[in-house]
Amino acid sequence: QKEVEQNSGPLSVPEGAIASLNCTYSDRGSQSFFWYRQYSGKSPELIMSIYSNGDKEDGRFTAQLNKASQYVSLLIRDSQPSDSATYLCAVLFSGGGADGLTFGKGTHLIIQP
Amino acid sequence: EPEVTQTPSHQVTQMGQEVILRCVPISNHLYFYWYRQILGQKVEFLVSFYNNEISEKSEIFDDQFSVERPDGSNFTLKIRSTKLEDSAMYFCASSEPNRGYPLGVYEQYFGPGTRLTVT
Numbered sequence: 468q469k470e471v472e473q474n475s476g477p478l479s480v481p482e483g484a485i486a487s488l489n490c491t492y493s494d495r496g497s498q499s500f501f502w503y504r505q506y507s508g509k510s511p512e513l514i515m516s517i518y519s520n521g522d523k524e525d526g527r528f529t530a531q532l533n534k535a536s537q538y539v540s541l542l543i544r545d546s547q548p549s550d551s552a553t554y555l556c557a558v559l560f561s562g563g564g565a566d567g568l569t570f571g572k573g574t575h576l577i578i579q580p
Numbered sequence: 581e582p583e584v585t586q587t588p589s590h591q592v593t594q595m596g597q598e599v600i601l602r603c604v605p606i607s608n609h610l611y612f613y614w615y616r617q618i619l620g621q622k623v624e625f626l627v628s629f630y631n632n633e634i635s636e637k638s639e640i641f642d643d644q645f646s647v648e649r650p651d652g653s654n655f656t657l658k659i660r661s662t663k664l665e666d667s668a669m670y671f672c673a674s675s676e677p678n679r680g681y682p683l684g685v686y687e688q689y690f691g692p693g694t695r696l697t698v699t
Contacts, residue, residue: 499686501687501688503690509692509693510669510671510690510691510692510693511623511671511690512690513687513688513689513690516687555622555623557623559686565611565628565629565630565635565636566628566635566636567613567615567625567626567627567628567636567638568615568623568625568688569625570622570623570624571622572621572622573622
C-alpha cells in the first residue's frame with residue numbers, strides 16, 4: 468500500500484521566520500518527490516521536485532530528501548503572508564512517466580503578519 | 581508561460597447523466613493525467629495516458645470512466661452515469677519529456693480544475 472503521510476496542521480509561523488514542512492512515505496524504492504502548494508479552491512501548483520538525497524534550493528524554498536529515513540521536507544525561508552496555503556507532498560513510487568502521483572493530505576500553513 | 585487549461589470550470593449534472601470534462605495539456609507534453617479531489621480530502625490519481633492509450637489507472641477508475649484524446653490538443657474524461665459520490669474537483673495534469681532529469685522524474689503540471697456537482 469502506497470502511503471504518504473503529512474501532519475495536517477495548521478502550522479502557524481510568524482512572518483519572516485522559517486516554515487518547516489515534513490512528509491514521510493511508505494515505499495523505500497520510491498524515485499521522485501514533489502512539493503505542491505494549493506490555495507483554497509485552487510489547483511496544486513508545483514513548487515519543487517527532488518530525487519537525490521540531500522538538499523535542493525530554489526529561491527526561498529529548500530527541499531530535503533533522506534531516502535534511508537523515507538523522509539522529505541520543505542523549508543520556506545523569510546515566510547510571507549502569501550505563503551499561507553496547504554502544502555502537498557507527492558511521491559512517484561515507481562520510475563515511469565506514466566505513473567500517477569500519490570499525494571499526502573497536505574499541511575495547512577498559516578503565516579502570521 | 582504555457583499552462584494546462586480545463587473546461588468547464590464548474591459543471592452541475594443530475595445523477596445518472598453523462599458528463600465530459602475537457603482539458604488542453606501543455607503543447608509539448610507527452611503524458612496526461614486525471615486526478616480528483618473530493619472536498620476536504622486528498623488529491624487522488626485516476627488515470628494516466630500516453631501514446632494514445634491508458635498507461636495506468638487506479639481502483640477509482642472503473643467502467644463508468646473513460647478517457648480520450650480526440651484530436652491533437654484535447655484530452656477528455658467521460659463519466660458515463662454520474663453518482664452523487666462523483667462530486668469533486670477534477671484536475672487534468674500533463675508532464676514533460678525527460679529533459680536532462682534522471683529517468684523517472686516527471687514534473688506534473690496541473691490545470692485549474694473542473695468542479696463537478698452531481699445532484
